[in-house]
Amino acid sequence: MRKDGLIILEEEYKPIASALKTLKHSLLVKMIGVFGAFIFMIALPIVGLLNVVFPAKKKRVMVGTHSLVSNIHYKHLLNGALLDYEIEIFVFTDWLNEPSYYDIQAKDILPKWFICHDAYLLSPYIVFIWAMRRYRGFYWHLDGAILERTALWRWEPLLLELFSKKVIIQAYGSDQWTLLQSTDDINFKFGLSRFRKRYFMMDFKRIELRYMWAQYAHLMAGDIRYLPRFSSFSMAHFYVDLDLLPYRYNENMDKIIVSHFANHRERKGSYAIEAMCEELKAEGYAIEYRSIYGASRQEALAILDESHIFIEHLFNGVMGTGALEAMAKGNVVLTNFDQRLIDFCLVQDYVFYATFFREMPMVNVNVYTLKQALISLIEDKDTLKKRIEDSRKFVELSSKRVVDGFCEKNIFQNLFDGVKSE
Structure with a gap:
């Protein structure tokens, strides 16, 4: 802000994103999505058969899939509620350099050359297959599903249902906010817009994502102001480990x-x-x-x-x-x-x-x-x-x-x- 009270809304007079780079990324995601669908057609029936013939000996629930401190507390909560389950925090990548935030990350189950520079491009398809065999259910955030950043993200509820997996969605905050529908608070909306590329490029997807999980999640917990439907809301559920x-x-x-x-x-x-x-x-x-x-x-x-x-x-x-x-x-x-x-x-x-x-x-x-x-x-x-x-x-x-x-x-x-x- 300048000393004369002028509030500078744009620091640089240029587009917030490159149309060409956006097109290239979109095409790359879709091309990999075709490859991912092919992998699913081959691998998922095999995993489904294995689950029926040789059921997993351990009952496990995944918490994830991003590095968030709240995951630590959710894991502790689930440990108390699911005594005969093994609770694991999975993240695709440890971008915060905080090893205490997770138990497993993508590079622990996949070779580095396969993950390349972006753990969210190809590895989610293999991680999803691995998860269908390993976990009985999932405790995710709204933007924490395994296929959320892939071209097949709309398939996820269907595939989970076919494998009889249970899903709890626990919104943590920014995963449910959008510039279009977030709030009538001008300061809050402006605050979101400062992270312009992230929110502008994902706004419509976030809205569709919220409605999708509101339909298909077995339990949906979050803020009544932002979610179209929810299973539970409380201002009294204060919980930390x-x-x-x-x-x-x-x-x-x-x-x-x-x-x-x-x-x-x-x-x-x-x-x-x-x-x-x-x-x-x-x-x-x-x-x-x-x-x-x-x-x-x-x-x-x-x-x-x-x-x-x-x-x-x-x-x-x-x-x-x-x-x-x-x-x-x-x-x-x-x-x-x-x-x-x-x-x-x-x-x-x-x-x-x-x-x-x-x-x-x-x-x-x-x-x-x-x-x-x-x-x-x-x-x-x-x-x-x-x-x-x-x-x-x-x-x-x-x-x-x-x-x-x-x-x-x-x-x-x-x-x-x-x-x-x-």
Whole structure:
């Protein structure tokens, strides 16, 4: 942004994509798709016969297929709900260089020369055949199916049904957002547009993909604002693997440390968050602002260990995994909840959610209330300390409730075992 207040929407006056390169990539994907279809015609009947004659000895579920920290927590959740299953996180490629995020990647089952420079071109066809033999079911994100980036992505639900595979789709956030249908929030839409090539080139496909899985997934969980249909929605299913997040409450409050994950800055309101923290410092408040950007997971968690307050975002409308991890590590979380979601929950289950929202230690903020919310916490150290303690307890109780609920009701067990619910 220039000093005269002019907001620069385009940094470079040129097309965001090359029409020629787009055509070449599209033709390449379709040509490989023909080859992939040929492979399927030969290999899948053989795999189907093997599954009938020699059923797999181990019951397995795949979580994946991208490097996301939420997969670690989902795996732990499934381990508690599916005691006789082996849960594996599969990713095509470890683009984050975080080995703790997965168990298997494409190069572990395929030669490097076959994967070449793009693990999403040819390898998905072989991985799909391998998965039909190895796994009983799948726990995917909306953009995490095996064939999602291939020319045959529309075939996937049909092939899965023919092989009697069960699929749970758990949206994590950006996999369900589109520029056309995402939200009426201008800041949010602008934030998506900053990742222009990614969202412009996949927008229509994302919409079609959401409708496809809404029809065919056995269970569809996500945000009611974005999905055309869903099987479950909750603002109370706060879950993280607490064994990976030891409580590190920073007792030194001479200077209050405020942290924020500043990736996707336009979408999270990071510029405004940083500006308000700088204003507070200029006004004499003893605070330190730490922007977490481009850091490894261990570096990010180390910052959460030292900070007292974690600001997630100003207008997304619902909390993410980062907020839950910050609470578990000993932070008060300031984030933004869409009032429409709160209203929806209260109308559908007032008895539960009236108490839930009253006891929830997170502070609901927006661009107008953030600064005063920070001042209130900074000036009242006793309240800040109490909220930090309550945040950890809240995540512990919520996580336990989620695990107990899935285990007691046998939701996952019945689904993957093929048992019809009563």
